[in-house]
Amino acid sequence: MNLLLHSPFIIHHSQLKLTGSKSETNRLLLLRALYPNISLENTSNSDDSEVLSKALHSPFIIHNSQLVDVHHAGTAMRFLTAFFAIQEGKEVVLTGSSRMKERPIKILVEALNQLGAEITYQEKAGFPPISIKGKKLSKNKVSLSANVSSQYVSALLLIAPKLENGLELTLEGEMTSLPYIQMTLALLNAIGVETSFFDSKIFVKPTTYDLQPTILTIESDWSSASYWYSIIALSNLGTEITLSSYKKNSLQGDAVLVEIYKNFGVETIFNENNSITIIKSSTQNLHTITYNLNHSPDLAQTLAVTCFGLGIACDLYGLHTLKIKETDRLEALKTELTKLGATVSVTNDSLHLKAKTIINKGITISTYQDHRMAMAFAPLALKTTIGIEQAEVVSKSYPTFWDDLKKIGFIIEEE
Known part of the structure; x- marks a missing residue:
């Protein structure tokens, strides 16, 4: 079209x-699959979230193993690689679109295999499709380059509480997309998982028991x-749009929009009902x-x-x-x-x-x-x-x- x-x-x-935020929704969908007592409100209606939700609940069975096709959903590919690695006794082939087969997965696969996972490549080494044999992972220490996609880090953190001994993750080098890592840790904390993040080390305590029922509303x-924001920046003075639902203390890194777009004369007002009003309040030279x-x-x-x-x-x-x-x-x-x-x-x-x-x-x-x-x-x-x-x-x-x-x-x- x-x-x-x-x-x-x-x-x-x-x-x-x-x-709801695609980033928050995708993390919480995976956590809900691990801890069914979690209930979610205002979930994202994005294709990515739909693909992830479907894959978590109804993979397609073929030749005694499950074929999971995530199409273009990169987040789903990374999160599901970690999720299926700890599903004991299950075998999964994880694949995607032709573009997905060009997107690297090697760093995450190597990290999971260091923890004891059994993941192999079906076509080109380092890229999907991958074959995953779910196992109980007892090792708990792994290192990862910090300047790669934060989704690799988040994928490991999301399954960490279900590991027998939790996880000690060391990040090496300059960190990329740090707010997304912090978001993942905050969501783990919100459901009752203990974590800590000092210098370049992240610790996640094992939480293999059932958690208390929790209802989470996604921003x-x-x-x-x-x-x-871009539309308001390009509009005439006085133009305004109200958007819901947003928090002043957001977990999402892209909330930095509020500060960035001040440069273009866009003012953000946080309203009491968790909405924001964005206004073209001035012109900037x-x-x-x-x-x-x-x-x-x-x-x-x-x-x-x-x-x-x-x-x-x-x-x-x-x-x-x-x-x-x-x-x-x-x-x-x-x-x-x-x-x-x-x-x-x-x-x-x-x-x-x-x-x-x-x-x-x-x-x-x-x-x-x-x-x-x-x-x-x-x-x-x-x-x-x-x-x-x-x-x-x-x-x-x-x-x-x-x-x-x-x-x-x-x-x-x-x-």
């Missing part, structure tokens, strides 16, 4: 309800909120934004497009994990922004955009099967008509995104 987005008449004050997704997104790399696409739409240069760093996402997001950003008239250069871990006020018209954005490419470029419809290819890809994290755009006044046609 290709969509054409026209410059809208933005409703001055709109209200939207965003579903809405800050990554999804980023597109609305910025020439260049420099930001290290090491702890919130999922904001890179949104931030780069916001800067381009405002004619502001930007230098974004800490982006090395974007090379192994749904697509190589750095190269994809460079290609699509260049089509729009931008001057962009990228390295293995950074993006550099020069200031430019003219936006090429009649451009259609390729999305590379990447939900964030589609949503990050959509706000540019405030500046010019823009096409979005494979627009249905947003279902990976935010299925109602196009409907919500229409609610606030965007004009969207199917091509």
Whole structure:
């Protein structure tokens, strides 16, 4: 499905309800599978969360082993690798899309095998599909490079309380996406698991008994909120949108949006009912934004497009994990922004955009099967008509995104 987005008449004050954080939901779905006394409210309706939930409950049986296909869901691939490694007596083949088979899993597999797991590769070494024979893991010490995807770390931490002797995890080197690791630990604490994090060592105590019944309400997704921040930044003074449900003391690293978008004149008001109102309260005479997104790399696409739409240069760093996402997001950003008239250069871990006020018209954005490419470029419809290819890809994290755009006044046609 290709969509054409026209410059809208933005409703001055709109209200939207965003579903729960994909990051929190996916962690809690796995924990609920390990500890059934957990109940969840406001779960994400994303494809990723649906895939994970289905895999945890009804894998497809083939030749006495279970085939689990996670399609494009990278988080599901990593979390399920750890989950099935401790399911004693079960054999699983974990696979995904052609792109998923290009995304590395070696670091996590090696860490699990060090703990005593039995995981082998079915095709290319270091990549899915993988064969997992569930076992009881009694070893409890492992080291992991800290500058890889935090999902490897979180996958280990989520199964840690079910290990016979818990887990002592040593992180080596500079840490990437630290807030996501802290989120995982906080959610473990919330269900009653004891953890500690000192210097580069994380300890998780074994919690093999049944936990007390717990009901957890999941905060809405800050990554999804980023597109609305971009829209407000590109809008006229006084435009505002209210979003629910968000916390001032969020576990999500992308809550740094609140501070970042002050640079673009966007003010955030935390309301008493756990909603936020974001307002274009001022104009800023910025020439260049420099930001290290090491702890919130999922904001890179949104931030780069916001800067381009405002004619502001930007230098974004800490982006090395974007090379192994749904697509190589750095190269994809460079290609699509260049089509729009931008001057962009990228390295293995950074993006550099020069200031430019003219936006090429009649451009259609390729999305590379990447939900964030589609949503990050959509706000540019405030500046010019823009096409979005494979627009249905947003279902990976935010299925109602196009409907919500229409609610606030965007004009969207199917091509």
